[in-house]
Amino acid sequence: MTGTQLLERDALGTLEAIAARIRRHVVDMCAGPEGGHLGGGLSCTDVLTALYFSVLDVDPRRPDDPHRDRFLLSKGHAALALYATLAERGFFPVEELAEFGRPGSRLMGHPVRAVPGVELPTGSLGHGLALGCGFALAARYADSPARSFVLLGDGELQEGSVWEAAIAAATLRLDRLVAVVDSNGLQLTGATKDIAPMEPLAERWRSFGWSVREVDGHDPALLAEHLDAAPWEPGKPSVLIARTVKGHGLPFLAGRPASHYVTLSPRNHSRALNALRATEGMG
Amino acid sequence: MSRATREAYRDALLPLLARHPELMCLDSDTGLFSADHAAAAGEQYLNLGIAEQNLMGVAAGMAACGRVPFVNTMAAFATSRALEAIKIDIAYNRLPVRIMATHGGLAAGHLGPTHQALEDLAVMRVLPGMTVVVPADAAATEAFVEQSLNLAGPLYVRLGRKATPPLPVGPPPVIGQAQTLRQGGDVVLASCGPYPVLACLAAADVLAGHGIEATVLNMHTLRPLDTETLTAAARPADLVVTLEEHWRGGGLGGAVAETLAERAPVRVVRLGVPDTFVDQVGNQEHLVAHYDLTAERVVRAVRTALDTAARSGRTDRKEHIS
Numbered sequence: 001m002t003g004t005q006l007l008e009r010d011a012l013g014t015l016e017a018i019a020a021r022i023r024r025h026v027v028d029m030c031a032g033p034e035g036g037h038l039g040g041g042l043s044c045t046d047v048l049t050a051l052y053f054s055v056l057d058v059d060p061r062r063p064d065d066p067h068r069d070r071f072l073l074s075k076g077h078a079a080l081a082l083y084a085t086l087a088e089r090g091f092f093p094v095e096e097l098a099e100f101g102r103p104g105s106r107l108m109g110h111p112v113r114a115v116p117g118v119e120l121p122t123g124s125l126g127h128g129l130a131l132g133c134g135f136a137l138a139a140r141y142a143d144s145p146a147r148s149f150v151l152l153g154d155g156e157l158q159e160g161s162v163w164e165a166a167i168a169a170a171t172l173r174l175d176r177l178v179a180v181v182d183s184n185g186l187q188l189t190g191a192t193k194d195i196a197p198m199e200p201l202a203e204r205w206r207s208f209g210w211s212v213r214e215v216d217g218h219d220p221a222l223l224a225e226h227l228d229a230a231p232w233e234p235g236k237p238s239v240l241i242a243r244t245v246k247g248h249g250l251p252f253l254a255g256r257p258a259s260h261y262v263t264l265s266p267r268n269h270s271r272a273l274n275a276l277r278a279t280e281g282m283g
Numbered sequence: 284m285s286r287a288t289r290e291a292y293r294d295a296l297l298p299l300l301a302r303h304p305e306l307m308c309l310d311s312d313t314g315l316f317s318a319d320h321a322a323a324a325g326e327q328y329l330n331l332g333i334a335e336q337n338l339m340g341v342a343a344g345m346a347a348c349g350r351v352p353f354v355n356t357m358a359a360f361a362t363s364r365a366l367e368a369i370k371i372d373i374a375y376n377r378l379p380v381r382i383m384a385t386h387g388g389l390a391a392g393h394l395g396p397t398h399q400a401l402e403d404l405a406v407m408r409v410l411p412g413m414t415v416v417v418p419a420d421a422a423a424t425e426a427f428v429e430q431s432l433n434l435a436g437p438l439y440v441r442l443g444r445k446a447t448p449p450l451p452v453g454p455p456p457v458i459g460q461a462q463t464l465r466q467g468g469d470v471v472l473a474s475c476g477p478y479p480v481l482a483c484l485a486a487a488d489v490l491a492g493h494g495i496e497a498t499v500l501n502m503h504t505l506r507p508l509d510t511e512t513l514t515a516a517a518r519p520a521d522l523v524v525t526l527e528e529h530w531r532g533g534g535l536g537g538a539v540a541e542t543l544a545e546r547a548p549v550r551v552v553r554l555g556v557p558d559t560f561v562d563q564v565g566n567q568e569h570l571v572a573h574y575d576l577t578a579e580r581v582v583r584a585v586r587t588a589l590d591t592a593a594r595s596g597r598t599d600r601k602e603h604i605s
Contacts, residue, residue: 066349113376120347124371130337131372134344141307141326141350161368164337171332 015220018088019049020280023249025084025097027264027272034101034109035263039246039253041081043184044151046220047242048085051149051180054224060090063116067144070119070135074128075153075182076110083107083115091117126159128152129179133169136177136237147176147230155187158196163208170209175231179210179239182217184246188260205239217242250275285446288477289315289385291421292442295428296353300327303432307345307352311338313385315355335360339368339380346378351432358384358400358441359391362407369437374410377436381428387417387441388476388528389556389574392566400441401556404475405533407439408506415505416458417441417475420449423456423503430458445567447477451484453501461509463516467496470585471516474526475502475535478571483526486581495585508538514547522588523551524581528571531555550592552584 022045030036052058056069073082080100087094092115099105106114110123119135122128132150139146156162169177183201185192192198202212211233215222223242230238247259250272264272293315300306310316310330321328331338335356342352354361361369361384373380384403391398407415414434418424424442431438453462461473464480465487472483480501487497498516502509517523523543525536536553543549556574565573 070348120343120376121371124367126336127340127368127372130340130368131344131347133337134341134346135348136344137329137341138345138348138350141345142348161336161340164334165340168331168334168337168341172329 015049015053015224016280018053019046019220020276022049022081022084022088023276024273025087025094026081027250027269027276029080029084029097029100030262031264031266031269032098032101035261036080036101036109037077037260038262038264039186039256039259040075040153040182040184041078042248042250042259043217043244043246044075044078044182045081045085045248046218046244047151047180047182047223048081050220050223050227052085052089054220055227056149057146058117060117063091066142067146069147069149071149072119072128072132072135072151073111073122074150075125075156076122078182079109079111082111082118086115086117089117125153125156126161129162129165129169132177132179133165133172133174136169136174137172139176140174145176147178149178149180149227151180151182153187154181154183154185154198154201155192157181157198157201166205166208166210169237173235174237175233175235177237178227178230179237180227181239181241182244183241184244186246186255186257186260188257190257201241205241209236211236211238212241213238214241214243217244218248249279251279285448286421287443287446288418288421288424289383289442289444291424292383292428292440293320295425297323299428299432300324303351305349305351307350308355309338309342309352310355311335311360313355313357315385335365336368339365340372342380343368343372343376343378346373346380347376351379351381353381353383355383355385357391357398358387358403359398362400362403366406370410373437374413377412379435380437381431382437382439383442384440385442386444388443389561389567389570390444392444392570393564396560399561401528401530402533403441404505404527404529404535405537408538412436413506414438414458417503417505418456419475419477419480419501419503420447422449426456427458434458441476443477443567448481450480450501456503459504459507459509461512462501462503463498463512464501465497465499467491467498468519469496469521470589471498471500471520471523472526472581473500473502473513473523473535473539475505476528478567479526479528479576482576482578483581485578486585489578489582490585493586495589497585502535502539505535505538508542510542510546513539513542517543517547517549520549521592522585523549524554524584524588525551526554526576526581528576529555530558550588552588554580554584
């Protein structure tokens with residue numbers, strides 16, 4: 001991490017405080033005209049916070065720096081959380097988040113390149129890891145120390161293309177590639193374990209030749225510590241399995257499939273903001 | 284000299300890799316690059332295994348970081364199996380990935396419908412920003428590979444499998460410019476790919492014997508289609524016939540019909556593989572003959588159409604009917 005980033009983070013507060021602000025943005029965005037992917041946005045907020053405010057070597061003033069670290073949100077439906085993170089990180093004004101889902105806005109429901117800080121569009125599941133392999137390979141050919149990070153959903157792991165890329169990354173010994181699995185245990189209609197069980201996740205990744213760690217996905221400092229330390233084993237790509245809760249921070253939705261896509265009524269919007277204040281001790 | 288377009292591509296790429304360090308060759312275990320070829324390409328060649336979606340994704344990721352990957356796969360696998368990766372990862376981002384698709388059309392021959400690609404041109408040419416070319420011979424393949432260095436966006440190149448004959452005539456092939464191989468005012472024969480273009484040239488000779496002068500266009504670039512050359516050729520003509528190794532829908536015939544319906548309405552007859560999966564063993568020549576993608580078929584189509592038009596009074600070129 002650079003000195004500039006440290007200064008910026010001090011000015012912005014602790015990782016927990018930043019994550020709390022991002023969560024509030026996500027809740028606000030789901031009160032907009034189209035609603036949004038609330039549950040999966042909240043489950044990966046701490047991961048995104050750790051990445052953008054502690055781990056990634058990116059500079060909002062130089063978003064095209066060829067030697068920057070690159071991040072891809074393979075579970076593109078959490079776009080709202082990514083947009084909120086990028087805005088808080090200074091890639092574009094926080095005020096623009098109010099445009100999410102509004103006609104004419106560039107803040108589409110899945111990440112688009114028009115939004116500063118978005119590397120490539122995602123949304124159809126199963127694309128991000130192969131793209132991340134491409135990033136990591138290109139960095140290797142350029143003799144760049146840059147790392148590439150890809151955030152996947154655990155339901156997304158049902159896409160076969162993820163495992164094509166997992167094979168390629170291990171074969172090519174892409175140890176500058178780091179995957180994070182937002183393992184919230186739920187997908188659109190129910191529990192991942194009931195629909196197409198992906199456990200034991202750590203064993204699966206390990207058997208594909210990856211270096212694996214599992215952590216609490218809602219401890220941004222801990223997430224940052226592990227992500228910063230990657231690669232954990234020379235010659236192996238790393239995957240951090242972040243155990244998370246879908247709809248984290250909202251007791252009336254947390255851990256329920258119904259949190260997947262939500263348009264918050266004015267009443268529920270207030271209720272959600274109150275819940276965030278209560279859980280984060282900021283009320 | 285007869286030569287396989289896929290081998291022409293490989294042999295053209297190798298020296299380019301040495302001169303242009305940003306180029307890459309990513310393979311999906313197609314076997315096109317032998318161990319010697321791979322050694323010649325050095326670090327710029329990678330065999331990523333039998334995983335076409337991953338192939339396209341890795342290529343897109345590298346292209347987003349400034350590399351220019353040529354990816355090798357078969358047309359059937361590129362455009363059906365890996366279509367979403369091509370659409371979203373490559374075309375949507377306008378990335379300079381070169382999709383080198385072998386076994387195009389009926390070139391897979393006896394390998395059967397799983398390996399034949401009779402829909403690839405239709406699928407590729409609807410993607411915004413995708414350049415789609417079908418070189419008719421080895422020389423055109425070499426030219427297109429070289430010209431791709433100046434192309435900013437994605438490129439789909441349909442290649443063959445076995446050796447096919449060279450075109451006997453024509454101006455230098457340039458991506459985006461239809462080649463006028465023969466000029467005639469009565470009918471236009473538009474085609475792409477080795478056997479169809481040769482069949483149209485042969486058909487033009489036969490038609491001339493019947494007093495029918497044909498313009499023969501090698502429309503090797505389906506997107507962007509050279510609409511100027513096409514409409515200029517079609518305006519004075521009574522009929523346009525297209526011929527391609529592709530199902531009749533959506534390929535070159537579709538592109539020509541769409542263009543002419545809007546810009547220069549004229550009767551268009553589309554010849555191609557009928558609406559069926561190939562149901563018998565045969566090499567490319569056998570299947571081309573089996574489905575009658577031949578000069579004789581083109582001649583019959585022209586004479587039938589002109590005959591019908593004359594009888595219904597839609598043309599004053601009755602002297603063509605003999």
